[in-house]
Amino acid sequence: MATNTKTDDTNSQESDDRFVPFLGQFFPESLTLAALLAVLALVVTIPYLGVIEQLEQFSTGFFSLLTVQMSLILFWVLSATVVESRWVGRMFDLVASALPAGNQRTVIYSTGVIALLFGWVNWALGLIGAVFIGYQLSSQAEANGVRVHYPAVLTAGLLSLIVTNIGLTSPGALLMADSTGTTNFLVDPDVGNLVVDTSAFLLHPVNVVSLALFVLTLPALLALLAPSEENKRKSVSEFTAVVQGSISDTLDTYSMPPKEEWVFADKLEQSRTIAVVTFILGAISLGGYFLNGGELTMLWLLFGLIILGIFIHGRPMAFAEEVTDATRWANHIALPFLLYAAVFSLLSTAGFYETIGEVIAATGITQTVSYLVALVLGLLIPSPGSLWVIQGPAIVGSGAELIPSLVSVMYGAGVSNLWLGFLFVGTIATIYGFSWREYVRYAAAITAYVSVVIIALLVIF
Incomplete structure (x- = not known):
């Protein structure tokens, strides 16, 4: 990320107003971070493993996780493939035309609700859909003489990242739902333990209550944080165009060869x-x-x-x-996962996960610790599924209940993904004119609110 975020067009812009490029220059490519984690795993396992065994686990650790790697890569690629289509684009256009755009709060709130509801279904539906719909709503408002602060709308679109990992297509839950062990790397196929019931996961009280609460309140929080004075608002026309014409036209990129040449x-x-x-x-x-x-x-x-x-x-x-x-969309996982698997293999072979699990259990607040660890570790591992591969065994080693543990890790991964929003926005379009300081302010407020709610619910349930 740090090496490919600057263009000639940005050299003349103030660093404060370069959201994606500015934050990107402090965040190395995922492969670099994965390599650092793998080296760290090598260092901490020196007292427990011989050099030859270390190198063997480092080089072959991914063998047993190839099905997990391919599944997670396809999860990102195929989700985007379905959503980035003409027909889904038409659905987005219909939604955008049906939603009100009479004032700033309405636009921000509508975008946030769409992000959370669509994001619960699938990451691509929520992220891509909300960013495009939010752009259209902002454009409609501007056409009607209403100035809307687009940075707040764009951030509302990123709210999908928070709930998508506890939704219908949660990567962690779907990996763990496999009783055969093909993608569930923790299961014993002969015993069938450590298998997640997807219905129980989706209907867990923490998931149900938090989703309902966040749909009602998170967009409202962003609407309150957005500048109320019109002269402080930056309208959508001041930013890179995300949509060209309709959303359907923007997503319809396939050009069929002339029939006479077939x-x-x-x-x-x-x-x-x-x-x-x-x-x-x-x-x-x-x-x-x-x-x-x-x-x-x-x-x-x-x-x-x-x-x-x-x-x-x-x-x-x-x-x-x-x-x-x-x-x-899979650049952040395709190659890095090979090194994530090396970390998993090294820590497993050295018995480190059991030790970490005992430490977590000794705190007496296992789920809270799991959430906080995922929130921090997720900044280094952008893929929530990969994060579960590395952190999950430690949680299991703590003896904690599987479903609440999975919920805590998936929520932590989602909130950390919000802080890495520049990665995902940059995949759709490079946004200039969005102050990184403003984005950090939004992300900090959302993180504080979500963390208080999730930790409280994890303690209660």
Whole structure:
């Protein structure tokens, strides 16, 4: 991140007003941070492992976690592939046209609610959808003579990051829902322990109460923090255009080759029939699985996203090209995970997780400590699923209940992702003119409020 955030256009701008580039220059690439964590794991395990065993775990530790790595990569890529489509863009346009944009508070609140509700379903639906819808609402307000402070609207769109990890497609919960051990790296397939019931996870009181409370109050908090004086507001037209025309047009990037130039392979690649048949067969398979009592797991989610993506994009080649484009969303996990796995392997082999678990248990406030550790560690590990891979074994070693522990870690990961919002915004569009100091003020207020609520609920429940 530090090496690719400056352009010629930004050299003349004040550092205070370069949100993505300024914060990015202090945050190394995820691969660099992963390497530092791996080296640290090597150092702390020196007293417990021989040099040869250390190097063996460092180099081969990822072997047992390859299915986890691929699942998490596809989770990011396929989610974005489905959402970044013409049909989902049309849905976003309809939502944006239906929401009120009469004043600043309404725009900020509406964007925040959309971010939280859509984010609970899926990270891409919440993040991409809220950023685009918030931009359109701000543009509508400006067209009607209402000046809206766009930085607050953009931050409202990032609220999706907080709840997406405790929602329907929580990466941690879906990994742990697998009783076969394919993606659940902690399960004993013969015993079946350490398996998360996704329904129990979603309906856990901490999740239910916090989601309802945050939907009602978090957007309102941002609306209160935004400047009330119109002369202090920065309207959307002062920023990089996120949407060109409609959201649907912006997301519809596929360009089909002229039909007169098609060869046999093109006819297959552009066949709507193949896309529809694939979707129908996949939908029947999914339906049969769930009708027979199957639980939603990471692998079944990925299969569903594949067939849905093929159907939404309409043509096999359109889907394939969008998958290629969506790989940009996995840059923070694809290679770094190999080193995360090395950390996991080193600490596991050295028996470190049991020791850490005992220390956490000795505090008497296991879930609170889990949340705080995840909040800090998540700044170094942007992928919530990867964070669970590294932190989860220690929580299990503490003897704490699995579902509340997972909730605490996933919430901590979500709040830390908010602080790394410049990474995600930068993937959509490089935003200039947004003061990094202002973003830090928003993030600090949200972090304090969310932390108080989550810690209180973890203690109560």
